[in-house]
Amino acid sequence: MNNTNLNLILENYLRNPFRSFGLSLLIALFASVLLVGGLLSFSLSKGLNRLSSRLGADVIVIPQGSEINDQSVLLQGDSKYTYLPQGSLEFIRGLAGVEIATPQYYLTTLSASCCDQKVSIIGFDTESDFVIQPWIREVLADKLPKGSIVVGSEIYTGEKKTLKIFDHEYPVAAKLEPVGNKLDQAIFVDVTTLASIREAAKAKGVVFLDNRDQYSSILVKLRADADFDRLTREIHTRFDGVQIRNRKDLFSGLEKSANFLQIIVWVIVAIFLIIAASAIVISFSLSTRERRREYALLRIVGFTRQRLKNLVLGESLLVSAVGTYLGLLFTSVAFFTFKIWIGEHVGIPFIVPSPIEIAGVYAVVILLLHSVGPIAVYGVANKVSKMDAYAALREVEH
Amino acid sequence: MILNVSNLFKTYTRRGEEFNAVEDVEFFAWSGDFSVIFGESGSGKSTLLSLLSGINRPTQGSIVFNGADFANLTDAEISKVRNDKIGYIPQESVFLPHFTVLENILLPRALRDGKNIEVKNLTDSVDDDIVSKFETLGIAHLVNEMPAELSGGELKRASIVRALVNKPDIVIADEPTSNLDENNAKIVFDLLAELAHSGTSVIVATHDARGFKYGDRIYTMHKGRLLPNSESDFGGL
Numbered sequence: 311m312n313n314t315n316l317n318l319i320l321e322n323y324l325r326n327p328f329r330s331f332g333l334s335l336l337i338a339l340f341a342s343v344l345l346v347g348g349l350l351s352f353s354l355s356k357g358l359n360r361l362s363s364r365l366g367a368d369v370i371v372i373p374q375g376s377e378i379n380d381q382s383v384l385l386q387g388d389s390k391y392t393y394l395p396q397g398s399l400e401f402i403r404g405l406a407g408v409e410i411a412t413p414q415y416y417l418t419t420l421s422a423s424c425c426d427q428k429v430s431i432i433g434f435d436t437e438s439d440f441v442i443q444p445w446i447r448e449v450l451a452d453k454l455p456k457g458s459i460v461v462g463s464e465i466y467t468g469e470k471k472t473l474k475i476f477d478h479e480y481p482v483a484a485k486l487e488p489v490g491n492k493l494d495q496a497i498f499v500d501v502t503t504l505a506s507i508r509e510a511a512k513a514k515g516v517v518f519l520d521n522r523d524q525y526s527s528i529l530v531k532l533r534a535d536a537d538f539d540r541l542t543r544e545i546h547t548r549f550d551g552v553q554i555r556n557r558k559d560l561f562s563g564l565e566k567s568a569n570f571l572q573i574i575v576w577v578i579v580a581i582f583l584i585i586a587a588s589a590i591v592i593s594f595s596l597s598t599r600e601r602r603r604e605y606a607l608l609r610i611v612g613f614t615r616q617r618l619k620n621l622v623l624g625e626s627l628l629v630s631a632v633g634t635y636l637g638l639l640f641t642s643v644a645f646f647t648f649k650i651w652i653g654e655h656v657g658i659p660f661i662v663p664s665p666i667e668i669a670g671v672y673a674v675v676i677l678l679l680h681s682v683g684p685i686a687v688y689g690v691a692n693k694v695s696k697m698d699a700y701a702a703l704r705e706v707e708h
Numbered sequence: 709m710i711l712n713v714s715n716l717f718k719t720y721t722r723r724g725e726e727f728n729a730v731e732d733v734e735f736f737a738w739s740g741d742f743s744v745i746f747g748e749s750g751s752g753k754s755t756l757l758s759l760l761s762g763i764n765r766p767t768q769g770s771i772v773f774n775g776a777d778f779a780n781l782t783d784a785e786i787s788k789v790r791n792d793k794i795g796y797i798p799q800e801s802v803f804l805p806h807f808t809v810l811e812n813i814l815l816p817r818a819l820r821d822g823k824n825i826e827v828k829n830l831t832d833s834v835d836d837d838i839v840s841k842f843e844t845l846g847i848a849h850l851v852n853e854m855p856a857e858l859s860g861g862e863l864k865r866a867s868i869v870r871a872l873v874n875k876p877d878i879v880i881a882d883e884p885t886s887n888l889d890e891n892n893a894k895i896v897f898d899l900l901a902e903l904a905h906s907g908t909s910v911i912v913a914t915h916d917a918r919g920f921k922y923g924d925r926i927y928t929m930h931k932g933r934l935l936p937n938s939e940s941d942f943g944g945l
Contacts, residue, residue, distance in 0.1 A: 317824040325806035607802040609763055611816040611870070612791020614784045700764040703798050704754070 315617060319624040323632070330629055333593055337633025340586040341679050342641040347579040348671040349645060349663065350652075354568045357661045367441055367529035367557065369538065371402065374551040393524035395549045402528055405544055407536025412438040413525035415504055417511075429465065430496040431475075433504035441529050442498055450484035457503055458483035462494040473497065476510035488661050587686040594626060594687040598694055602702040609699035619695035623684045626691075630683030634676055710878055710909045711737040711760065716769035718755050718932075729755040731932035733769070737878065737911060742904040744923030745913045745934065752932040753913035754799055754882050760911065761796040761880045762786045774877065791820050795871030797881040801863035803855035810851035813870040820874055834873070841869050844899055846892070860887035868896060878909040885916045897922050 323330045373394055402411045415433035434442045436454070446460050454460065459473060459480045467473055467482045474480075480503070488494050499507065532538070542554045598605075605618055613621075645652070649662050663671065684691075713735040719728050729752045737743055747753045758764035760771060762778055771778045774793065778786060790796065803812045811825050814834065818825045842848040845865040850858055858866065864887045871879060881900065885893035893916060901922050904910045912919060913929075920926060926937035 313822050313824055314819045317818075317826065321825060322806065603800075603802045604804055606763075606798075607804065607815075609787075610761070610790065610796050610798060610802075612787045612819050614787040616784070617787075698764070700755070700758040703758075703800060703802065 315620055315624065318621060319628055322625055323628050329593065329597065330632075333590060333629045334633035334636060336586050336589050337630050337679060337682065338637035338640070339633075340582045340682070341634045341637025341675060343582045344579055344675050344679065345638055345641045345671070346645060347575040348675060349668070350575055351572050352663045352667060352671055353661055354572060356663060356667075358565065358568050368532040368536075369530040369541070369554060369556050371398065371528040371530065371545065371552055371554050372526070374553050393526060394528060394552060396524065398545075398549055398552065399525060399528055401548055402530060402545065405541055407533050407541055408530055409533045409536075410438060410440050410531040412440060412529050414442075414527045414529060415501065416526040417504070417507065430492065431504070431507060432496050432498050433501050434498065436500045440531055445486060446484060446498065449486060454483055454500060455481070457481070457506065459503060460484045460486060460498040462486055462496045462498075463488035464494040465497065475507055476514045478506070478510040480507075583682070587682055590626060590629070590683055590686040591690065594622065594690045598622070598690050602697065602705065605694055605697055606699040606702040609697075615695040618697075619691045622687060622691035622694050626683030626687040627680060630680050634679040637679075638672065638675065709736055710739050710741075710774060711735070711911075712770075712772040713760065714770055716756075716759065716771065717767045718752075718759060718764070719767040728752075728932045730759060730766070730934075733932075733934045735760075735927075735934060737909045739877070739909050740904055740907050741909045741911075741925060742901060742923050743909075743911045743925045743927065744919035745911070745927045745929055746915070746919065746937075747913070747929030751929040753929045755932075756929065756934065757796070757880050757882045757911065757913055761794050762790045763796070791816055792874055793877045795874070795876035795879040797868055797871045797879070797884050799882040799886065801860065801867045801887075803863065803866070805855055807855075808852050809847070809855060809858065809866050812855060813851070813866055813873055816870065816874045837875075838869065838873055841872060841899065845869060845895060861889065861892060864888060865892065865896070868899070872903070876908065878911065879903060881910070881912045881914075883914055884912060885914060885918070893918065 371394065399411060399413050402408060413435055417431040417433070432442070436443070443454075446454060450460065457480065459482055461467060461473065461482055461484075463486055465473070465485070467485065471482045472479045473482055475497070480499075486494075486498075532541075538556050545552060545554055605613075608618060608621070609615075646662075662668075713733055716730055716733040716735070717728055718730040719726050721727075731752075733756060735743075735756075745753050745756070755764065759766050762771075762773075765778075773789060776785075776789070781789070803809070804815070807815075807825060808827075811827055814827055815825060817823075817834075839848070842851065845868065847862055847865050847869070850862055850866070855863060855866075864884070868881070868884060871881070879900065884896050884900065888896060897916075897918050900910050900912060904924070912923070928935050928937060
């Protein structure tokens with residue numbers, strides 16, 4: 311394509327702003343939908359995969375009446391101020407089919423110096439824990455130093471790498487990789503440090519139950535031959551006021567929600583694709599009819615059929631490109647500004663992809679959107695290139 | 709000889725029946741010739757000129773321009789000839805509506821040189837010869853206007869300059885004086901005669917009786933057939 315063609319494409323775009331920009335805005339809207347769809351879908355998949363890889367427990371046992379938060383399934387329940395009955399951990403450890411059982415302790419939702427939001431403190435037993443510590447080991451090769459804490463990815467620790475809880479400063483040994491749920495705003499401590507936090511709270515006038523035998527939840531890993539139904543029956547027979555949930559049920563619900571959300575997202579993307587492509591085809595078909603004299607003139611002054619075709623394709627490419635970059639720009643600003651809000655409101659694990667993955671999503675969106683216009687108008691461009699210039703002139707003359 | 713046309717036919721179908729818009733035309737033109745073709749509306753003049761300019765393909769026959777048979781040229785080759793060697797002035801003035809008159813006029817040259825279409829200034833854009841044609845035709849003051857702001861006669865004169873901007877070997881003009889008043893019609897014929905005098909071959913299809921005065925060769929077209937004036941029973945008007 312020589313300068314004249316490129317210049318004609320650009321000037322036609324700039325000098326016919328209403329039509330050109332209108333179509334570009336439509337493409338921009340589609341770019342937004344596609345980018346959000348792509349990032350959302352990617353983030354959800356990543357969140358689910360990350361959560362799935364974190365799921366060490368097959369079963370979670372929590373007090374009756376407490377909620378199980380799907381966002382944190384099998385890593386964390388939400389026991390508020392209720393606790394499991396005494397002796398439940400030992401009883402569960404003794405059941406057939408149980409490989410490991412570990413307790414967790416929660417001091418839920420308190421304000422700390424780190425965050426505007428409330429944070430959760432999750433205490434784990436270093437001896438038996440098989441859920442939190444493997445996760446910590448990904449970022450901390452050594453053992454968790456005494457008195458140190460580990461924080462979720464969204465907790466700000468400052469340059470000192472400490473966190474003040476109940477006026478007591480705790481060194482932060484590591485910050486965890488994001489998992490895309492409220493655990494990103496949690497603090498993880500061993501039982502000794504948890505006791506120290508309870509003391510600090512007590513000094514500030516906040517009293518938590520201080521009993522190591524009262525657990526907020528028990529996470530259980532089963533042997534391959536374990537019978538979940540039997541295990542449930544035995545626990546219920548021995549203790550009232552507990553609920554038992556298994557990984558499969560909870561996680562499949564989560565997966566269903568994520569899949570459903572992804573289907574909705576892609577259906578919306580498909581609808582927008584059809585609307586955008588149709589609008590481009592209709593607009594270019596109509597304008598081609600209006601511009602038959604122009605095309606005839608271009609043939610008269612020496613445009614080849616191929617060059618005419620390139621002109622139409624080039625104009626559609628420019629419309630698509632301007633729309634694409636406009637859409638990407640505005641959507642990127644909005645998406646990355648509100649990513650935390652989005653993550654909190656989608657209701658399922660959500661992790662913003664890495665820069666390379668984001669670049670990949672952008673590349674796909676750019677490639678796809680740049681081709682929407684030319685593919686949509688290819689038939690129109692072919693028709694223009696085969697147009698009888700003399701007949702087009704005569705239509706006007708007579 | 710610059711143009712050699714023989715056994716030329718252009719057949720169309722109208723209401724299921726074929727008819728020859730151009731029938732068995734033999735025609736020759738040399739450099740410096742001023743050929744004038746008269747004929748009633750619908751006699752086939754415009755179709756013949758469209759074939760000679762290469763924007764329309766004949767059903768049968770040959771058009772040899774500067775030794776090259778159009779039938780043997782690719783679309784790219786004919787397009788190049790049309791751009792560089794043929795100045796075609798269509799009956800209806802056609803312009804790119806979003807470009808100024810000057811940009812429209814310089815379009816063939818921009819295409820030939822592979823340059824941008826956007827131009828700001830007349831004297832910086834074209835040589836003196838073309839500037840003088842703007843002045844001769846009285847449109848020098850209109851070059852920065854948009855086509856929609858010009859009258860039919862002004863557009864016609866602008867389309868004449870556009871056909872001349874690449875200094876073609878042959879100028880093919882279809883009713884170049886339609887929409888023009890007496891004075892401007894004379895100016896246009898004088899300009900075309902001057903072109904012929906300087907060696908350009910000029911072919912004009914017209915209803916304007918002035919053509920008799922200017923033409924070296926006079927033809928009449930009737931029902932698709934082209935007849936030298938001596939053989940014509942129609943007198944051209």
